[in-house]
Amino acid sequence: MEHILFLFTIFLSFAFSTRCNDVYTYSKKDFPEGFVFGSAVSAYQWEGAADEDGRKPSIWDTIFHSIPPNDAGKGPTGDVACDGYHKYKEDVRLMYDMGLDAFRLSISWSRLIPSGRGPVNPKGLRFYKNLLDELKSHGIEPHVTLYHDDLPQTLEDEYGGWFDRKIIDDFTAFADVCFREFGNTVKFWSTINEPNMLAFGGSGLGIKLPTPQTNSYRGNSSTNQYIALHNMLLTHASTASLYKKKYKDKQNGSVGITCFTYWMVPFTSSKEDEMATQRAKDFFLGSVLHPLVFGDYPGSVKRIVGKRLPSFSKEESDLVKNSSDFIGVIHYTIMYIAHLTSSTDQDFVSDMNASLIPFGNSTLVKYDVLPWGLEGVLAYIKENYGNPPVYILENGQSSNHSSSLNDVGRVEYLHAYIGAVLNSVRNGSDTRGYFQWSFMDLFEFLDPNYTYGLYYVNFSDPELKRSPKTSALWYSAFLNGTTSSSHELKNSGSFSAL
Numbered sequence: 017m018e019h020i021l022f023l024f025t026i027f028l029s030f031a032f033s034t035r036c037n038d039v040y041t042y043s044k045k046d047f048p049e050g051f052v053f054g055s056a057v058s059a060y061q062w063e064g065a066a067d068e069d070g071r072k073p074s075i076w077d078t079i080f081h082s083i084p085p086n087d088a089g090k091g092p093t094g095d096v097a098c099d100g101y102h103k104y105k106e107d108v109r110l111m112y113d114m115g116l117d118a119f120r121l122s123i124s125w126s127r128l129i130p131s132g133r134g135p136v137n138p139k140g141l142r143f144y145k146n147l148l149d150e151l152k153s154h155g156i157e158p159h160v161t162l163y164h165d166d167l168p169q170t171l172e173d174e175y176g177g178w179f180d181r182k183i184i185d186d187f188t189a190f191a192d193v194c195f196r197e198f199g200n201t202v203k204f205w206s207t208i209n210e211p212n213m214l215a216f217g218g219s220g221l222g223i224k225l226p227t228p229q230t231n232s233y234r235g236n237s238s239t240n241q242y243i244a245l246h247n248m249l250l251t252h253a254s255t256a257s258l259y260k261k262k263y264k265d266k267q268n269g270s271v272g273i274t275c276f277t278y279w280m281v282p283f284t285s286s287k288e289d290e291m292a293t294q295r296a297k298d299f300f301l302g303s304v305l306h307p308l309v310f311g312d313y314p315g316s317v318k319r320i321v322g323k324r325l326p327s328f329s330k331e332e333s334d335l336v337k338n339s340s341d342f343i344g345v346i347h348y349t350i351m352y353i354a355h356l357t358s359s360t361d362q363d364f365v366s367d368m369n370a371s372l373i374p375f376g377n378s379t380l381v382k383y384d385v386l387p388w389g390l391e392g393v394l395a396y397i398k399e400n401y402g403n404p405p406v407y408i409l410e411n412g413q414s415s416n417h418s419s420s421l422n423d424v425g426r427v428e429y430l431h432a433y434i435g436a437v438l439n440s441v442r443n444g445s446d447t448r449g450y451f452q453w454s455f456m457d458l459f460e461f462l463d464p465n466y467t468y469g470l471y472y473v474n475f476s477d478p479e480l481k482r483s484p485k486t487s488a489l490w491y492s493a494f495l496n497g498t499t500s501s502s503h504e505l506k507n508s509g510s511f512s513a514l
């Protein structure tokens with residue numbers, strides 16, 4: 017009952033906050049001039065060619081090769097993925113035909129610099145130059161993420177990756193190569209994908225998939241998660257500072273960081289759950305966003321974690337503060353937050369005394385359509401962190417990979433969430449772009465059976481044939497100026513009009 021009341025309040029404010037009668041009818045022209053629409057992939061999930069042309073393993077290769085083979089004789093890995101490494105021209109052509117303004121990709125560190133530090137791999141360098149040139153010549157703006165979770169295995173073996181401050185220099189040197197070699201083409205850089213999820217979900221530590229449910233982290237989780245996050249923030253700041261000193265004048269680009277965002281709402285209307293929800297926002301969002309704006313962690317996090325939380329020196333604080341030209345928001349769904357009264361573990365979940373409970377029928381890989389969650393996140397960032405420029409770098413819906421091409425559920429999701437972005441922009445958020453996840457079905461590590469693509473990829477076909485789903489046709493029509501209306505989506509039952 018309390019939930020229903022709460023929802024009612026949300027929907028009321030939602031209705032009052034909009035200017036037109038049907039918030040779900042809009043077209044691309046309703047967005048501000050210069051707003052970009054794109055789609056995204058990441059290196060390990062798209063490229064394949066895992067041991068070709070001098071690439072060495074990243075921690076992802078190691079993780080997925082360690083999973084026992086299934087009945088078909090092979091475990092799911094990104095060894096081949098979509099074979100984007102060889103098929104990039106074909107894929108850029110599909111992006112062009114779809115009408116994408118922009119494309120988000122990441123650079124495989126161990127393809128470019130196979131041992132993490134030291135010599136650059138000329139074939140890796142050539143691949144990224146070719147890919148970026150191909151995008152540019154088709155008028156598609158590249159948004160490049162330097163690190164999408166794929167730490168070179170050598171650095172993991174040598175010093176434990178993000179646990180050690182040695183990562184700061186190695187990463188900054190890797191970024192230096194990227195800025196120098198690609199910076200004439202690339203104007204939008206994100207340093208690290210989801211530092212909060214990597215630190216708190218466990219994957220950045222190189223041994224676990226990035227899920228908040230994963231409860232075992234290497235070593236002492238009461239300190240290591242915070243050390244990993246701290247090193248990611250310092251690494252980001254060092255990289256952004258390098259760009260400002262050495263490249264910004266010439267290249268005129270911008271450097272941001274991304275943040276995985278759940279929108280979080282109290283499980284009940286109890287005072288305890290309300291306070292737990294604020295703590296969860298401080299821990300999960302604030303631990304990344306607060307230092308970038310104020311140069312330090314949120315007060316509540318400092319109080320609760322105490323000496324186990326690394327502190328910023330004055331110099332570090334100055335470097336981290338204002339080090340992000342934009343925030344890359346990654347958003348899929350909403351979580352309930354409930355006050356946690358007893359927990360024996362000492363980790364981030366028990367530190368914040370809050371547990372995350374899936375909202376409605378959402379699961380880790382399949383989401384209810386709750387667009388007000390994205391509005392909540394964007395309003396929260398606007399109000400609490402000085403309304404920075406925002407790019408939504410991931411948002412999308414999964415579906416059973418083997419079901420039909422007629423992905424009506426995905427169309428409904430995208431329609432609703434892009435509408436939510438428009439509402440937020442009209443309500444003052446400085447959001448400047450939207451990147452759907454993902455351009456095609458990728459190697460998805462949480463559950464390979466659930467994929468997010470606008471294009472279906474037949475992974476059983478040696479040619480890895482790509483076929484447009486209904487969502488690809490819908491997005492393409494939207495990008496070409498077609499008005500999208502939830503009324504029509506509902507009444508057509510499917511988007512067969514296309």
Ligand SMILES: *[C@@H]1O[C@H](CO)[C@@H](O)[C@H](O)[C@H]1NC(C)=O
Binds near residue numbers: 033391398
């Ligand atoms: C619109 O902005 C106001 C002021 O920041 C905020 O209170 C409100 O929650 C926002 N509404 C939505 C629907 O995001």
Ligand SMILES: *[C@@H]1O[C@H](CO)[C@@H](O)[C@H](O)[C@H]1NC(C)=O
Binds near residue numbers: 236237238324
């Ligand atoms: C983990 O570190 C904390 C703080 O340094 C310490 O109190 C605790 O005993 C350690 N736990 C283990 C299992 O080593």
Ligand SMILES: *[C@@H]1O[C@H](CO)[C@@H](O)[C@H](O)[C@H]1NC(C)=O
Binds near residue numbers: 268
């Ligand atoms: C730098 O980029 C901004 C937008 O990001 C643009 O308005 C400006 O004209 C650019 N300046 C130069 C010198 O290219």
Ligand SMILES: *[C@@H]1O[C@H](CO)[C@@H](O)[C@H](O)[C@H]1NC(C)=O
Binds near residue numbers: 338341
């Ligand atoms: C933050 O940095 C930008 C340049 O990246 C600068 O234009 C702006 O004035 C700075 N803001 C503050 C509050 O220091």
Ligand SMILES: *[C@@H]1O[C@H](CO)[C@@H](O)[C@H](O)[C@H]1NC(C)=O
Binds near residue numbers: 358359368369
């Ligand atoms: C968290 O729960 C523990 C155990 O119930 C309690 O000792 C502690 O005070 C709580 N902290 C907060 C911030 O609620």
Ligand SMILES: *[C@@H]1O[C@H](CO)[C@@H](O)[C@H](O)[C@H]1NC(C)=O
Binds near residue numbers: 419
């Ligand atoms: C996916 O869909 C196929 C065909 O409809 C079905 O056989 C399979 O059980 C579904 N798998 C999952 C994981 O839902």
Ligand SMILES: *[C@@H]1O[C@H](CO)[C@@H](O)[C@H](O)[C@H]1NC(C)=O
Binds near residue numbers: 462463464465
């Ligand atoms: C994916 O589906 C296959 C066949 O339906 C099944 O064997 C496998 O366990 C599923 N994978 C996961 C991660 O659920």
Ligand SMILES: *[C@@H]1O[C@H](CO)[C@@H](O)[C@H](O)[C@H]1NC(C)=O
Binds near residue numbers: 474475476477478
């Ligand atoms: C995928 O490719 C395999 C092998 O070429 C083929 O047998 C199968 O019919 C294809 N599946 C779909 C859904 O197109």
Ligand SMILES: *[C@@H]1O[C@H](CO)[C@@H](O)[C@H](O)[C@H]1NC(C)=O
Binds near residue numbers: 496497
């Ligand atoms: C885009 O829309 C225009 C009309 O506004 C139409 O002439 C053109 O064929 C459309 N292009 C595509 C690729 O659908």
